[in-house]
Amino acid sequence: MFLPQEVIRKKREGLKLSEQEINDFIQGVTKDTVSEGQVGAFAMATYFQGMEMDERISLTKAMRDSGIVMNWDNEGLKGPIVDKHSTGGVGDVVSLMLGPMLAACGGYVPMISGRGLGHTGGTLDKLDSIPGYQTSVDEEQFRKVVKEAGVAIVSQTGELAPADKRIYAIRDVTATVESIDLITASILAKKLAEGLDSLVMDVKVGSGAFMPTYEASRELGESIAKVATGAGVKTTVLLTDMSQCLASSAGNAVEVAEAVRFLTGEYRAPRLLEVTVALGAELLVSSNLAPDLEMARDKLMACLENGRAADVFGRMVAGLGGPEDFVQRYDHYLPKASIIKPVLTEITGYVSEVNARELGLAVVAMGGGRRTPTDSLDYSVGLTGVCALGQNIAAGEPLAMIHASTEQAWNEAARMVREAVILSDKRPEALPTVYERITA
Known part of the structure; x- marks a missing residue:
């Protein structure tokens, strides 16, 4: 007999789950016979205790098989x-x-x-x-x-x-x-x-x-x-x-x-x-x-x-x-922002560091991304002509072109772009585009 709490207890204690136990638990998730609290407890036990590779494979296959699997x-x-x-x-x-x-x-x-x-x-x-x-x-x-x-x-x-x-x-x-x-x-x-x-x-x-x-x-x-x-x-x-x-x-x-x-x-x-x-x-x-x-x-x-x-x-x-x-x-079909103008640097130097996360958040701040899953988007806003690491930029030249719907949104994005891009006297060492190739 399958008892979700026994699967949770076993994983909580750091024990290995069988393929059948994982399959039963995921079927229960799909059929709503496993409660939200039990799913949360299973996730927390897994977070702290981890899984062996064959457990991960069993979990992935069980989740794959919880719905249709396409056949071509x-x-x-x-x-x-x-x-x-x-x-x-x-x-x-x-x-x-x-x-x-x-x-x-x-x-x-x-x-x-x-x-x-x-x-x-x-x-x-x-x-x-x-x-x-x-x-x-x-x-x-x-x-x-x-x-x-x-x-x-x-x-x-x-x-x-x-x-x-x-x-x-x-x-x-x-x-x-x-x-x-x-x-x-x-x-x-x-x-x-x-x-x-x-x-x-x-x-x-x-x-x-x-x-x-x-x-x-x-x-x-x-x-x-x-x-x-x-x-x-x-x-x-x-x-x-x-x-x-x-x-x-x-x-x-x-x-x-x-x-x-x-x-x-x-x-x-x-x-x-x-x-x-x-x-x-x-x-x-x-x-x-x-x-x-x-x-x-x-x-x-x-x-x-x-x-x-x-x-x-x-x-x-x-x-x-x-x-x-x-x-x-x-260009005829895609929406266009009402304000499109560059954010300029006040100093001359090489782009030595870029906080890519901050650039992404600048797009979010203008309405081009979500703060919560239900947010609606402004598809027209964003950044173009974004500067690259190692690029030499003179004072008065653009770090990026900002596409915004209001002056206020443009100003906030400009502040975030300026903070995200660091200029220095020395050109930084070039980073690999592809670091590593991994196979099984």
């Missing part, structure tokens, strides 16, 4: 099912380009994404700035767009990993979010429910990252690689730099504009290009769409240069309700 065998797809996930950051617009690039290279990308909270931007919030684009669709339309365009970026449905949705809400109010065991299961339950062949994970490191230290980011990366692979999906993790804005912009509509410019070749920020291609190359190799990383990078760059990736993005937008000519006329 009957769709007649001519390539592997692949996806990418990021722990989030500032100016992290990678998904909007990488999904279409992977599709243009022969993969199929059913990308379930999330919304932003705190200083990190959410992929769905960016896409919501496109008129008509539907981030919430039924499974039939989701499958249709994946099949026809090669990629669809949408929100989690109630049928996909419902246990995770309930557990996360309780973790959020019981101060148990920062558990590597529970973070791993939460991230992977949704991703593995997509029915993937291969996954690449982008774990951020630096001032704008979710994890507080390099060591914590590395621990999460190792956990994700081992658990996902143990659950049957080939997975590689890259630790990438988030000590400054990844793109040259931060916000919703401004990042969508940068994504389109990237895909069409109008402008590609060097660090953004490096991270996007590095992640894509891992997936092409692990899903047998390229024999090695060098050939994979060549293939990804070719789909940018010949326009196929931009075409895929346009077909995805149209397939999910957006304008048919969005790629050609993105």
Whole structure:
């Protein structure tokens, strides 16, 4: 007989849970036979006692199996099912380009994404700035767009990993979010429910990252690689730099504009290009769409240069309700802030430090991000032309262009940008864009 309190007691005492005990507990979470208090107690016991790797794998699989697990065998797809996930950051617009690039290279990308909270931007919030684009669709339309365009970026449905949705809400109010065991299961339950062949994970490191230290980011990366692979999906993790804005912009509509410019070749920020291609190359190799990383990078760059990736993005937008000519006329469709002007530096020097988290919070302060999950957003606000580490800036030159709805909001964002960017006499040492590659 299954008793939730016995599972909680066992974990509280630091004992190892069996796969059956974990399955029973997660089924109880899904069916509401395990109470909110019991979920909170289980989360707290796990937070303090931790889990062994096979427990993490069992927990992830149980949460994956709490709802539908997509199967693509009957769709007649001519390539592997692949996806990418990021722990989030500032100016992290990678998904909007990488999904279409992977599709243009022969993969199929059913990308379930999330919304932003705190200083990190959410992929769905960016896409919501496109008129008509539907981030919430039924499974039939989701499958249709994946099949026809090669990629669809949408929100989690109630049928996909419902246990995770309930557990996360309780973790959020019981101060148990920062558990590597529970973070791993939460991230992977949704991703593995997509029915993937291969996954690449982008774990951020630096001032704008979710994890507080390099060591914590590395621990999460190792956990994700081992658990996902143990659950049957080939997975590689890259630790990438988030000590400054990844793109040259931060916000919703401004990042969508940068994504389109990237895909069409109008402008590609060097660090953004490096991270996007590095992640894509891992997936092409692990899903047998390229024999090695060098050939994979060549293939990804070719789909940018010949326009196929931009075409895929346009077909995805149209397939999910957006304008048919969005790629050609993105500047016409995207909302624009009423005040767009630069914040200038008063001194001359090299950009020696950037607090990426503060830049993200400047966007939040203008209404471009959420303080609580129910906040509505102003999609037009944000930062563009954000300065980069090592850049030499003279007095009177811009640190960034601020897009705001009011003078008051502009002034507050300007103060935050000035405080986030440190100038000095010496050019700082360049940081790696990709720190480390982790596999199981």
